[in-house]
Amino acid sequence: MRRLRSAVAVGAVVTLGAAACGAPKPSNSGNGSGSGSSISVQANAIDPAAKGPAPAVPGARKGGEVTVYATSPPSTFDPTDIYFTDSNEIGKLLFRTPTTFALRNGKPTLVPDLTDVGEVSDDKLTWTFTMKKGIRYENGDEVKVEDLEYAILRSFARDVYPNGPAYQNTYFKGGKKYKGPYKDKDADFKGVTTSGDDKLIIKLAQPFSDLPFYMSFPMFTPIPQGKDTKQEYKNKPLATGPYRFDKYTPGTELKLARNDKWDANSDAVRHDYPDAWTFKWGQDHIKTQQQVLNSNGPDANAIDYNGVDASLLGEVTGAKSSQLLKGESPCTSGIQLDSRKIPLEVRKAIAKAYPYDQIWKAAGTTELSAEPASTVLPPSVPGHKKYTPVEDLDGQGTGDPEGAKKLLEAAGKLNFELSWYYDNTQPVPQQVSQVRADALKKAGFAVKPLGVASAKLREKKSDYDASVNMGQSPAGWCSDWPTGGSWFPVLFRSQSIEEGTTWGMLSDSVLDAKINEINELPAEQATAKWADLDREIMEKYVFLPSTYSKMADVVGTNVGGAEGDPTMGLPFLPNVYLKS
Amino acid sequence: MAGYILKRGVSALLVVLVTLLLSFAMFFLAPKDPIGAICGPRCTPERAAEISQSLHLDDPVTLQFAQYVKGIVAGHTITSGGATVDCPAPCLGYSFRLGQPVTKLLMQAMPITVSIVVGAAVVYLTIGILSGILAARRRGTSFDKSIVAGTLGLSSVPYFIVALLVVLYTAGTFLPPSQYSPFLDGPLSWASGLTAAWLTLGVVNAAAYARYSRASMIEALGEDYIRTARAKGISERRVVYRHGLRSALTPVATIFGLDLAGQLTGALFTERIFGLPGLGVVTLEAFKTDDLPVMMGGILLGSVLLVTLNLMVDILYTFLDPRVRLG
Numbered sequence: 001m002r003r004l005r006s007a008v009a010v011g012a013v014v015t016l017g018a019a020a021c022g023a024p025k026p027s028n029s030g031n032g033s034g035s036g037s038s039i040s041v042q043a044n045a046i047d048p049a050a051k052g053p054a055p056a057v058p059g060a061r062k063g064g065e066v067t068v069y070a071t072s073p074p075s076t077f078d079p080t081d082i083y084f085t086d087s088n089e090i091g092k093l094l095f096r097t098p099t100t101f102a103l104r105n106g107k108p109t110l111v112p113d114l115t116d117v118g119e120v121s122d123d124k125l126t127w128t129f130t131m132k133k134g135i136r137y138e139n140g141d142e143v144k145v146e147d148l149e150y151a152i153l154r155s156f157a158r159d160v161y162p163n164g165p166a167y168q169n170t171y172f173k174g175g176k177k178y179k180g181p182y183k184d185k186d187a188d189f190k191g192v193t194t195s196g197d198d199k200l201i202i203k204l205a206q207p208f209s210d211l212p213f214y215m216s217f218p219m220f221t222p223i224p225q226g227k228d229t230k231q232e233y234k235n236k237p238l239a240t241g242p243y244r245f246d247k248y249t250p251g252t253e254l255k256l257a258r259n260d261k262w263d264a265n266s267d268a269v270r271h272d273y274p275d276a277w278t279f280k281w282g283q284d285h286i287k288t289q290q291q292v293l294n295s296n297g298p299d300a301n302a303i304d305y306n307g308v309d310a311s312l313l314g315e316v317t318g319a320k321s322s323q324l325l326k327g328e329s330p331c332t333s334g335i336q337l338d339s340r341k342i343p344l345e346v347r348k349a350i351a352k353a354y355p356y357d358q359i360w361k362a363a364g365t366t367e368l369s370a371e372p373a374s375t376v377l378p379p380s381v382p383g384h385k386k387y388t389p390v391e392d393l394d395g396q397g398t399g400d401p402e403g404a405k406k407l408l409e410a411a412g413k414l415n416f417e418l419s420w421y422y423d424n425t426q427p428v429p430q431q432v433s434q435v436r437a438d439a440l441k442k443a444g445f446a447v448k449p450l451g452v453a454s455a456k457l458r459e460k461k462s463d464y465d466a467s468v469n470m471g472q473s474p475a476g477w478c479s480d481w482p483t484g485g486s487w488f489p490v491l492f493r494s495q496s497i498e499e500g501t502t503w504g505m506l507s508d509s510v511l512d513a514k515i516n517e518i519n520e521l522p523a524e525q526a527t528a529k530w531a532d533l534d535r536e537i538m539e540k541y542v543f544l545p546s547t548y549s550k551m552a553d554v555v556g557t558n559v560g561g562a563e564g565d566p567t568m569g570l571p572f573l574p575n576v577y578l579k580s
Numbered sequence: 581m582a583g584y585i586l587k588r589g590v591s592a593l594l595v596v597l598v599t600l601l602l603s604f605a606m607f608f609l610a611p612k613d614p615i616g617a618i619c620g621p622r623c624t625p626e627r628a629a630e631i632s633q634s635l636h637l638d639d640p641v642t643l644q645f646a647q648y649v650k651g652i653v654a655g656h657t658i659t660s661g662g663a664t665v666d667c668p669a670p671c672l673g674y675s676f677r678l679g680q681p682v683t684k685l686l687m688q689a690m691p692i693t694v695s696i697v698v699g700a701a702v703v704y705l706t707i708g709i710l711s712g713i714l715a716a717r718r719r720g721t722s723f724d725k726s727i728v729a730g731t732l733g734l735s736s737v738p739y740f741i742v743a744l745l746v747v748l749y750t751a752g753t754f755l756p757p758s759q760y761s762p763f764l765d766g767p768l769s770w771a772s773g774l775t776a777a778w779l780t781l782g783v784v785n786a787a788a789y790a791r792y793s794r795a796s797m798i799e800a801l802g803e804d805y806i807r808t809a810r811a812k813g814i815s816e817r818r819v820v821y822r823h824g825l826r827s828a829l830t831p832v833a834t835i836f837g838l839d840l841a842g843q844l845t846g847a848l849f850t851e852r853i854f855g856l857p858g859l860g861v862v863t864l865e866a867f868k869t870d871d872l873p874v875m876m877g878g879i880l881l882g883s884v885l886l887v888t889l890n891l892m893v894d895i896l897y898t899f900l901d902p903r904v905r906l907g
Contacts, residue, residue, distance in 0.1 A: 073865070075677075076679075158627075159626040159627045159630070160627070162627050231665075231679060232665070232679060234679050235679050235680070249688055249857060250675075250678035250679060250680050250685070251677075251678050251685075251857075251862065251865050252689075252857030252861060252862070252865075253857055280855055280857075282852070282857060282861050282864075282865055283852055283853075283855050284852060284853075287744060287747065287748070287853060288855075290748055291747065291748060294748055294749070296748075296749070296750075296751065296752030296753045296757075297751065297752020297753065297756075297757040298752060298757045299752055299757070
């Protein structure tokens with residue numbers, strides 16, 4: 001799961017206050033669609049022939065300093081440990097990766113970056129990526145294919161970098177046993193090797209057709225072994241992108257300056273329009289958003305990526321609508337039902353009684369931040385199909401307690417006990433839990449919400465052996481890359497229970513085989529099959545979808561080129577410029 | 581005099597030690613999950629064990645306390661994710677979340693807070709004391725009444741509202757935008773970036789100081805020794821500023837010492853609203869993220885500042901009021 005910005009992420013995505021933007025235009029005028037507009041459906045796209053320099057953003061000019069506000073600081077800038085969307089998006093200014101996403105008419109297209117998009121062997125178990133020459137780090141050293149190999153090996157040191165993505169452990173040959181270059185110095189690890197001075201060879205334990213997409217993660221940015229300061233690396237990572245660390249005060253401020261060793265001609269996606277960037281964290285989001293909307297002085301050059309606060313809706317949908325940056329976000333949220341403990345007929349009754357609308361209100365969700373969900377895949381992921389929702393799984397309505405009670409009576413399960421954990425130290429989770437409890441009680445369930453302190457919630461919700469039978473984590477999911485391959489294999493295979501990433505605790509060998517089969521197909525063939533599987537899984541009533549998240553952020557009046565990055569649900573920073 | 585200072589110094593040291601002990605004890609009672617907060621949701625048992633070991637969480641409480649004190653006095657070496665970090669004395673621990681020694685984090689934030697607080701103090705002491713004394717000298721006049729009414733009005737508006745209004749509507753327009761750049765990088769840009777914060781914190785606090793100074797001055801000017809001084813034919817200017825002011829400043833100095841210490845440890849509203857990442861912001865973020873070492877370091881530094889400033893005020897007393905020195 002790609003985690004949302006750290007502000008919303010810990011303990012899985014519960015409320016999904018994120019938003020993405022869908023401004024197809026490079027300027028901010030008339031960004032995206034209206035406040036209640038739907039998220040558009042995307043097509044899967046790879047452009048293996050893309051070359052630098054990136055197409056100029058119309059009207060863009062060089063110069064000035066952009067300020068970016070957010071409440072929560074990114075958890076890390078060590079590329080190996082980056083998984084949250086905020087550090088990932090900022091990383092696009094700093095780190096080049098084997099592949100990356102270009103935005104074309106607001107939609108992500110995978111393009112080559114440090115390497116080509118890879119070639120796979122006939123048996124689908126060996127991928128070869130060819131490195132471009134002449135790319136340099138900020139210190140002037142040339143980027144070598146061995147550095148890329150070392151960075152990948154480094155990602156296996158889960159004891160040091162526990163938070164980064166871990167698909168390599170599952171898919172790479174020997175990945176389950178290899179412990180990284182620090183502990184297994186002499187290990188004969190065959191998963192990643194090099195050939196000549198430009199070939200990176202990845203050997204797989206099982207086919208992984210989405211590997212080129214995965215190679216766009218910051219984890220795959222090269223790191224020279226001699227420069228690896230391990231846990232300290234996050235304070236001064238070596239840049240290959242258009243900007244480098246200038247001054248970093250962990251937790252509060254990061255200043256980026258131009259990296260004069262970056263060559264625009266080799267980069268198909270990034271620009272370096274502003275002279276510098278300043279990221280400021282730790283301030284109240286309503287205040288910073290109001291500052292950005294007022295755009296006094298340097299705040300005209302500012303962006304706030306907290307997600308617009310509901311109290312500012314009047315302003316951002318009225319006189320200052322041109323400063324609202326809207327778009328898409330690759331996330332779906334809802335609540336999962338433990339299929340091991342709740343029979344299908346009871347799960348259907350829960351869906352019938354479920355108070356979607358009341359929970360929407362209690363959680364403070366707005367049309368700017370989300371829209372009702374009825375599928376596993378959100379619309380921003382290619383393969384999403386808006387089929388007629390499975391009965392009572394349309395993410396809307398106030399619930400039908402009488403109908404639910406009839407279902408329970410028919411199943412002989414009246415007074416079936418439902419229990420879940422909730423944070424009893426925060427007002428919103430308390431309200432949501434109360435609304436849910438009231439509705440389910442009215443429908444003939446016995447309810448047992450278990451309040452726990454924030455500090456213990458993560459542990460409780462991650463415990464699949466706990467006594468509760470609904471609402472365990474994850475409560476939401478975001479694409480790691482825009483295909484179903486970062487959803488279904490992770491959420492619905494039997495092994496997902498062991499990996500702590502299941503929706504519904506399904507343990508079905510037939511379903512496992514079906515998911516594996518689709519996962520081995522090339523992305524363009526798999527897309528339609530994921531959509532069919534989506535409905536099949538929804539019919540199992542193991543997950544009640546509530547919302548697809550959307551992006552809605554504010555930008556200063558002098559900020560140009562701002563559009564949403566649908567892969568992150570945040571403003572796409574590489575295209576940003578200052579108008580004057 | 582030396583005995584008095586020594587006595588106050590020992591007392592201050594004891595306060596710091598008690599604070600250190602209490603802040604340490606607090607974390608064993610509070611429902612915190614420092615390892616989870618540091619290591620993240622995908623923390624491996626190995627990493628959790630390493631952090632636990634580095635924080636000495638598995639050791640007996642007394643040993644943990646001893647290790648912490650040893651770090652402050654002699655420094656120590658910390659292992660973090662395969663890297664060895666040297667933490668020289670005074671080592672207040674290591675923030676695994678931010679990947680920095682706590683002392684370094686606090687020392688980065690300290691100049692920001694000191695700059696805000698000292699600059700604001702100049703503003704509120706100058707405006708507050710001057711207007712208070714003038715009001716006292718012209719007691720009952722329209723000037724005095726307007727000062728009293730003005731200070732009451734200003735004090736009745738919550739500080740954070742004034743600060744928010746300044747940030748939202750004046751910073752970047754009438755006042756320079758708020759930001760911090762080190763004094764040595766350019767005094768002008770240092771002063772320019774802090775002007776809004778200085779004026780806001782300064783003017784709001786000046787209201788209180790005007791009232792203190794006025795009341796204290798009125799009381800001093802009514803004392804017998806002032807009447808005696810006047811009877812001796814000393815000029816009114818000398819009576820007021822040499823005899824009256826010195827006495828009137830004693831209670832103001834007490835309040836100033838406490839205010840300054842409070843602001844140094846918690847100019848939180850100012851720092852957060854003006855976007856200046858000083859000690860208050862760093863400590864608050866540590867509380868939000870369960871960053872145990874930074875929390876403890878922040879509390880300890882706060883207590884040291886508090887007792888040091890109190891000690892300085894006590895010493896200042898000996899110059900302002902001879903009775904303290906003689907007693």
